[in-house]
Amino acid sequence: MSIHSDPDASESQLYSDLPAPLHLPPSELLEHYEPNVLAPLVRCSKLPFRHLTSLYETHITHTPMMLAEEFSRAQIARVSDFSTSSEERGVYWMTPSSGSSSKGNGKGKEAVRVNHPDDDCSSHSADELITYYRPPSNTKDRLPPSPTAPNRDSVLVRGNLIAQFASPNAKSLADAAELISPYVDGIDLNCGCPQRWAYNEGIGCALLRKPELVRDMVRGVRQRMGWGWSVSIKIRIDPDQKQTETLIRNALSAGISYLSIHGRTRHQPSTDPVNLEGIKFAVETVKGEVPCTGNGDIWSYEDVVTMREKTGVKGVMAARGLLANPALFCNYPSTPSHAVSQFISLSTSYGLIFPFSTAAIDWLESRGLDWRKDRSTIWDARRGRGVLSTV
Numbered sequence: 372m373s374i375h376s377d378p379d380a381s382e383s384q385l386y387s388d389l390p391a392p393l394h395l396p397p398s399e400l401l402e403h404y405e406p407n408v409l410a411p412l413v414r415c416s417k418l419p420f421r422h423l424t425s426l427y428e429t430h431i432t433h434t435p436m437m438l439a440e441e442f443s444r445a446q447i448a449r450v451s452d453f454s455t456s457s458e459e460r461g462v463y464w465m466t467p468s469s470g471s472s473s474k475g476n477g478k479g480k481e482a483v484r485v486n487h488p489d490d491d492c493s494s495h496s497a498d499e500l501i502t503y504y505r506p507p508s509n510t511k512d513r514l515p516p517s518p519t520a521p522n523r524d525s526v527l528v529r530g531n532l533i534a535q536f537a538s539p540n541a542k543s544l545a546d547a548a549e550l551i552s553p554y555v556d557g558i559d560l561n562c563g564c565p566q567r568w569a570y571n572e573g574i575g576c577a578l579l580r581k582p583e584l585v586r587d588m589v590r591g592v593r594q595r596m597g598w599g600w601s602v603s604i605k606i607r608i609d610p611d612q613k614q615t616e617t618l619i620r621n622a623l624s625a626g627i628s629y630l631s632i633h634g635r636t637r638h639q640p641s642t643d644p645v646n647l648e649g650i651k652f653a654v655e656t657v658k659g660e661v662p663c664t665g666n667g668d669i670w671s672y673e674d675v676v677t678m679r680e681k682t683g684v685k686g687v688m689a690a691r692g693l694l695a696n697p698a699l700f701c702n703y704p705s706t707p708s709h710a711v712s713q714f715i716s717l718s719t720s721y722g723l724i725f726p727f728s729t730a731a732i733d734w735l736e737s738r739g740l741d742w743r744k745d746r747s748t749i750w751d752a753r754r755g756r757g758v759l760s761t762v
């Protein structure tokens with residue numbers, strides 16, 4: 372009798388014969404598996420929130436935008452801007468998207484990892500650069516949501532973590548990429564931050580109309596890190612489509628691994644509806660040379676489906692939708708209580724995100740739910756199971 376049909380099998384027995392998850396670079400994950408993506412979010416997409424969303428079928432997560440110049444120059448910036456853990460990436464059953472010829476054999480041209488801290492925990496000194504959490508030595512790896520594959524084509528895949536930087540020059544970006552490379556699966560260049568201070572500094576959306584500079588920055592990272600390293604850009608659409616076209620052609624010529632497209636212009640507030648036609652235009656400009664991710668107004672699972680159908684993107688990126696409901700990609704219509712509880716558990720273990728974490732505690736207490744009792748540690752938060760107790 373298979374262990375999976377034995378009603379008395381323990382949880383550890385059920386999970387005992389899992390294959391090792393594939394470690395695919397983001398471009399392959401996007402090309403073949405249609406992943407769900409957490410957008411970069413200043414102040415919000417920090418470690419506890421990234422780990423939380425990874426428990427609910429968010430396969431690629433982004434750090435908040437960090438300033439490459441500060442990050443590469445100052446230890447204090449590295450420590451305050453970035454922390455990660457060996458557990459923050461999830462493990463998922465994923466099925467190759469239709470039309471994909473690959474089941475992700477892990478032998479793709481980009482399957483390169485540079486000096487990951489877990490390769491040799493005893494000898495590296497990289498922890499001096501950033502805060503890196505490791506689980507107790509007796510803890511197992513992250514687990515998928517279920518011990519068995521949902522269908523015959525499903526394979527076990529590990530999620531990706533991308534660091535997003537803002538930079539006005541190629542050297543700072545390459546320096547920052549090199550420093551952070553042991554901890555992430557790639558870097559992303561912010562070409563969309565619309566704030567005036569950013570524009571005046573020549574970063575964020577100021578880059579939307581500086582295609583040669585974007586090209587040089589991507590090239591700079593490529594030259595420093597090699598072709599195996601993932602470098603992407605996140606853009607906004609331009610009211611003048613020719614500008615979008617020029618930007619994309621330059622970025623492609625420099626060798627971006629994938630493209631993320633926010634379907635609003637620099638001057639549009641987020642209250643304006645996302646322009647799916649604008650995203651589709653950008654995807655068509657790419658002509659399939661690299662996979663694309665679409666971003667804007669993803670509030671429900673239906674929005675995820677519509678984004679793919681109407682624009683041709685492979686990945687779907689949510690920002691405010693995941694802040695409102697971190698379990699959005701698992702098709703929960705609103706935030707389940709266990710997500711709130713998990714978030715408190717994660718943020719008390721990793722460090723609070725103010726005022727986010729305190730709001731979550733207030734939310735639970737207002738419903739008479741006791742977050743102090745039966746609280747799991749982060750190292751128990753491996754599959755996103757509920758840990759809530761009601762008083």
Ligand SMILES: Cc1cc2nc3c(=O)[nH]c(=O)nc-3n(C[C@H](O)[C@H](O)[C@H](O)COP(=O)(O)O)c2cc1C
Binds near residue numbers: 411605689690
């Ligand atoms: C609080 C907040 C912080 C953000 N921080 C970043 C950032 O660091 N980098 C970035 O590229 N975009 C940032 N954005 C933009 C989002 O990534 C996303 O492009 C935008 O919110 C549109 O997606 P949505 O309609 O799903 O919210 C931020 C948005 C919000 C609401």
